[in-house]
Amino acid sequence: MTKIISFPSMGWSRIAFRALFEKLPGVTVFPPPPVTRDIVKMGAKISPEFVCFPFKVTLGEFVNMIENHDIHTFVMSIDCGPCRLGFYAPIQEKILKDLGYDVEIIPIQQDDLLNFKWTKTLLQLSNVTNPIMKYYDVIRCTRLALVKMSYIADITRLEGLIRCREIHKGDTTRVVKNLMDQLDNEWDLQVLHHFDKVIQTAFAKIRIKHDIEPLRVIVTGENHIVMEPFINMDIVRKFGEEGVEVHLANSLYGWILHKLHINAERKKLEKLSKPYIPLDIGGEAIWVVGHYIEGQNQGFDGFIHLYPFTCMPENTARGILEGQSPDPFYLPIQFYSIDEHTGYEGMRTRLESFIDLMNSNRQGNPKFQNKYREPSEIKAIYDKKVPLTNHSPLFSEVLTPFTNNLNILISELFNMKATKQNTKGDRNT
Amino acid sequence: MNESNIPPRKIKVGIPRALYFYRYGPLWVYLLRQFQCDVVISAPTSAKIVEDGAKQAISELCVPMKLYFGHVQALLDEYPDLDYVFIPRYVSIHKNQYYCPKFLTLPETIKYGMKLSVPILTLEVNAKKHYGIEGAIEMGKTLGFSLEDSGKAWMVALKKYNQLKSKMNSSNYIDILASLDKNPNHVIKKRKFREVIPKKIRGKFPLSILILGHPYNVYESYINMHLIERLKTLDCHILTIEDTHSDQFKKPVKINKIYEQYWQSEDEILKTARYYLNEGKKEIDGVIFLISFACGPDSLIEELVMRDMKTRKIPFLTLILDEHSGESGMVTRIESLVDMIRRKKYDSISSS
Ligand code: SF4
Numbered sequence: 131m132t133k134i135i136s137f138p139s140m141g142w143s144r145i146a147f148r149a150l151f152e153k154l155p156g157v158t159v160f161p162p163p164p165v166t167r168d169i170v171k172m173g174a175k176i177s178p179e180f181v182c183f184p185f186k187v188t189l190g191e192f193v194n195m196i197e198n199h200d201i202h203t204f205v206m207s208i209d210c211g212p213c214r215l216g217f218y219a220p221i222q223e224k225i226l227k228d229l230g231y232d233v234e235i236i237p238i239q240q241d242d243l244l245n246f247k248w249t250k251t252l253l254q255l256s257n258v259t260n261p262i263m264k265y266y267d268v269i270r271c272t273r274l275a276l277v278k279m280s281y282i283a284d285i286t287r288l289e290g291l292i293r294c295r296e297i298h299k300g301d302t303t304r305v306v307k308n309l310m311d312q313l314d315n316e317w318d319l320q321v322l323h324h325f326d327k328v329i330q331t332a333f334a335k336i337r338i339k340h341d342i343e344p345l346r347v348i349v350t351g352e353n354h355i356v357m358e359p360f361i362n363m364d365i366v367r368k369f370g371e372e373g374v375e376v377h378l379a380n381s382l383y384g385w386i387l388h389k390l391h392i393n394a395e396r397k398k399l400e401k402l403s404k405p406y407i408p409l410d411i412g413g414e415a416i417w418v419v420g421h422y423i424e425g426q427n428q429g430f431d432g433f434i435h436l437y438p439f440t441c442m443p444e445n446t447a448r449g450i451l452e453g454q455s456p457d458p459f460y461l462p463i464q465f466y467s468i469d470e471h472t473g474y475e476g477m478r479t480r481l482e483s484f485i486d487l488m489n490s491n492r493q494g495n496p497k498f499q500n501k502y503r504e505p506s507e508i509k510a511i512y513d514k515k516v517p518l519t520n521h522s523p524l525f526s527e528v529l530t531p532f533t534n535n536l537n538i539l540i541s542e543l544f545n546m547k548a549t550k551q552n553t554k555g556d557r558n559t
Numbered sequence: 560m561n562e563s564n565i566p567p568r569k570i571k572v573g574i575p576r577a578l579y580f581y582r583y584g585p586l587w588v589y590l591l592r593q594f595q596c597d598v599v600i601s602a603p604t605s606a607k608i609v610e611d612g613a614k615q616a617i618s619e620l621c622v623p624m625k626l627y628f629g630h631v632q633a634l635l636d637e638y639p640d641l642d643y644v645f646i647p648r649y650v651s652i653h654k655n656q657y658y659c660p661k662f663l664t665l666p667e668t669i670k671y672g673m674k675l676s677v678p679i680l681t682l683e684v685n686a687k688k689h690y691g692i693e694g695a696i697e698m699g700k701t702l703g704f705s706l707e708d709s710g711k712a713w714m715v716a717l718k719k720y721n722q723l724k725s726k727m728n729s730s731n732y733i734d735i736l737a738s739l740d741k742n743p744n745h746v747i748k749k750r751k752f753r754e755v756i757p758k759k760i761r762g763k764f765p766l767s768i769l770i771l772g773h774p775y776n777v778y779e780s781y782i783n784m785h786l787i788e789r790l791k792t793l794d795c796h797i798l799t800i801e802d803t804h805s806d807q808f809k810k811p812v813k814i815n816k817i818y819e820q821y822w823q824s825e826d827e828i829l830k831t832a833r834y835y836l837n838e839g840k841k842e843i844d845g846v847i848f849l850i851s852f853a854c855g856p857d858s859l860i861e862e863l864v865m866r867d868m869k870t871r872k873i874p875f876l877t878l879i880l881d882e883h884s885g886e887s888g889m890v891t892r893i894e895s896l897v898d899m900i901r902r903k904k905y906d907s908i909s910s911s
């Protein structure tokens with residue numbers, strides 16, 4: 131018997147979540163429908179009033195899937211750091227059960243991915259009995275998810291950089307949608323290993339304005355809000371259409387790498403923000419401050435901080451950023467505190483006045499003049515003299531998959547031993 | 560304290576009377592006195608402090624945090640010659656637990672949020688990193704004390720604090736905390752409340768009410784509008800976390816089969832709730848949960864406790880505290896709660 135499962139979508143991340151479970155024997159994935167106003171309303175109605183917004187949105191998604199699609203099993207990540215996320219799943223489950231729904235929320239641990247607790251969830255879902263095959267499946271699923279995750283990050287990054295340059299409005303949006311669909315339906319790892327070329331070719335077809343110096347903003351904040359375009363009013367697209375180059379700082383891939391302790395970028399940012407936020411306090415707070423300092427150093431024109439209303443870590447970051455402005459923090463910043471009452475119109479007006487501010491800085495404030503650096507991706511894609519990719523085929527086709535496999539296998543083997551010991555320990559206690 | 564003309568002036572350290580002052584205040588005072596400091600405490604919360612806090616802090620913060628800003632400001636205003644503001648960093652006192660994220664960066668939040676010019680003296684309590692004593696040694700270093708002296712100071716302060724703590728309960732808590740402050744201008748005037756229950760029947764139909772919530776909500780009479788005293792005028796016996804036997808705090812709380820709870824700041828609330836939901840059910844007639852507006856942890860824990868209380872049919876009221884809440888609204892709500900409980904309890908007895 132296969133189990134039908136689903137999960138909250140969090141924008142394009144749903145592709146990666148689907149990849150993680152799709153090929154697991156015993157599991158059928160129901161891809162979550164995109165978030166809508168009704169879903170948000172539904173969630174807000176049954177949530178505690180003061181809980182942070184992602185809780186309400188994900189709860190709404192669950193209710194929607196139970197009521198309209200007859201799905202009763204969900205996977206939800208939990209993180210017992212200092213913040214609320216660790217309490218999401220149990221309380222959501224309780225609320226749903228109290229309402230009479232038959233539902234199961236399976237937690238997946240993301241505290242520290244190197245302790246491999248998360249594989250437990252996968253192993254538990256799989257219906258294969260042979261342990262070696264079981265592990266083989268888990269490795270395969272993990273690889274699929276990681277590979278797709280990295281491409282989602284690539285596509286969204288390019289989206290932010292290129293939309294402001296497109297000549298025909300809407301080209302970028304179309305290309306992104308097509309690429310994401312293609313990625314979602316591609317299951318051959320060999321093909322996926324070359325997907326970067328597919329991405330580059332697709333973007334190269336967009337006709338762009340060359341040699342322009344658009345305004346540059348960093349968009350960051352709490353992961354869920356930043357990655358779910360319905361909730362953040364599609365701010366990346368809005369900015370792009372207004373001709374602003376957007377550097378989206380959050381990606382699921384970056385987050386996962388961080389949880390695997392191999393995200394050097396985040397380590398660097400932590401160092402930058404250390405005097406202001408000396409330890410991880412949940413959310414993105416520590417990296418938000420890091421991105422801000424880095425953005426200011428690199429001569430960006432603006433900074434957007436998105437977060438759920440009453441979010442604890444992000445408000446801490448906000449307090450510090452605001453308190454230190456304008457000296458030493460002079461990079462213009464706008465905060466969007468978002469919940470179910472946030473209105474689209476008000477947001478747009480604020481956004482437009484922010485663009486005006488940045489424009490006038492470009493004209494009259496030496497701190498923001500002659501600072502523009504074109505992202506290297508633009509040359510790589512559109513400058514025909516540079517070859518599209520500089521990987522040698524030997525490297526990308528043979529070596530990388532091989533070493534990837536090896537690495538994952540080795541860590542899995544260790545892990546198998548560890549889990550065995552762990553389960554023994556569990557029984558003893 | 561004020562021995563005159565000792566030439567080397569004592570280091571003057573100010574403690575904001577907010578947040579965990581209401582839990583660990585005595586410990587800090589003892590420790591700082593061990594370090595030969597002249598300890599001053601900000602004045603009891605007043606309208607001005609609330610207003611200053613709301614002005615300094617960003618509007619979305621929880622009320623206790625805003626009050627903290629206000630109290631730091633009050634310290635600076637009242638004692639211009641302050642050498643340090645004492646702002647602790649509570650990260651965890653148990654390896655698998657955390658305090659509310661706002662405690663984790665309290666020193667930075669104040670330092671950078673207010674552009675504080677007075678240096679901060681901090682005590683880091685972080686079981687994930689080191690023992691409590693090491694935090695005290697760090698602090699002693701700042702004040703120029705040797706490792707041994709700091710260690711000793713910590714032990715003495717801790718012992719005194721634990722002795723005091725075992726004596727503290729809901730009826731003397733506020734007074735004991737107030738007695739730490741020697742400033743005569745800071746004496747909290749007792750407000751007299753009209754006895755609501757007519758003399759004839761006073762004491763005949765008593766109730767016991769459990770008040771749940773963070774100590775800085777339960778014992779901060781300004782912000783909770785003297786909840787404890789008001790309930791007493793309604794002939795209610797008060798129980799709080801501080802009245803609960805320490806044995807109840809030993810076993811960890813599980814939310815359900817899989818989830819352990821990991822919030823230090825909510826731990827005692829959940830454990831107290833657990834006791835009164837089970838063994839202690841007979842000892843209470845109703846529960847009031849004080850939560851702060853925009854409090855992250857409370858928003859979820861209140862939901863859990865409320866649902867459990869509902870299934871056990873224990874009357875339950877949530878009072879949300881913010882800087883604007885009016886007194887009359889709250890009074891009506893607690894009066895009608897008490898009324899409802901009383902009617903239910905004694906009607907059923909008299910009719911059976
Ligand atoms: S980081 Fe913010 S949104 Fe996320 S759980 Fe914490 S308070 Fe909620």
Ligand code: SF4
Binds near residue numbers: 623661662853854855
């Ligand atoms: S526990 Fe709640 S009231 Fe206390 S500081 Fe944290 S958010 Fe504020």
